[in-house]
Amino acid sequence: MYYEPGVTPHGLPYDPFKSCVIPRPIGWISTIDAAGNHNLAPYSQFQNVTFDPPIVMFSANQDSQGRRKDSARNAEQTGQFVWNMATYALREAVNITGEELPPEIDEFDRAGLTKAPSRLVRPMRVAESPIQFECVYLNTLRFPGVAPMGAADVVFGRVVAVHIADDALDERGMIDVLRLKPLARMGYFDYTYVDNRFQMIIPGGNRAVLAGLEGSPEKANAATRRA
């Protein structure tokens, strides 16, 4: 089948678009508004953008009334947000925090989650989550879209602090993903989680390229100096 989004109908019973780019990691984003209200919401239109310095982004559509979502507004107003890893064990809490609620409702409390203070920013971390990034707001790219929800605020932030629970690391000092079971969004109402892993190395033996693949600035710099 073939269709042109917004131009020709896909003709399927369910829109396929969000089921094509999968699985999507979940940015479970905590923020504080200017009045000090705590906010927590999941964003599957989320990614890391680069690693030196580390930068992440989440993309917030408008809410069902066509208003900016709290997470985007709070990040812009206060200049800070926190990313929390969503895991299979936390799936019900993640889902609860996806409800569209007024800014004064604290989704940590609503989902029965514990707040852990951050070190460098004011938004709280989800204590039950094994990994969190403290982020400083960089900028927003705003894409116009079809009302009420289509416009997107893509919020970028620099990761200034990383918290990894000791028991989230395996005996080699690597993140134990098979134990953490990071949660990911598929399309429709479907989810998945990481339950397998395999390795591949880019051919050519270029150390700098492999350091980039690993995401290690130190090794990339060393390889570039050697070359």
Ligand SMILES: Cc1cc2nc3c(=O)[nH]c(=O)nc-3n(C[C@H](O)[C@H](O)[C@H](O)COP(=O)(O)O)c2cc1C
């Ligand atoms: C797993 C999951 C992923 C979601 N991903 C997004 C997303 O990428 N972008 C978005 O605008 N809304 C997304 N939502 C919906 C928001 O979480 C929801 O609108 C929430 O109320 C936003 O809260 P906020 O206004 O406090 O930021 C997602 C919901 C769930 C459950």
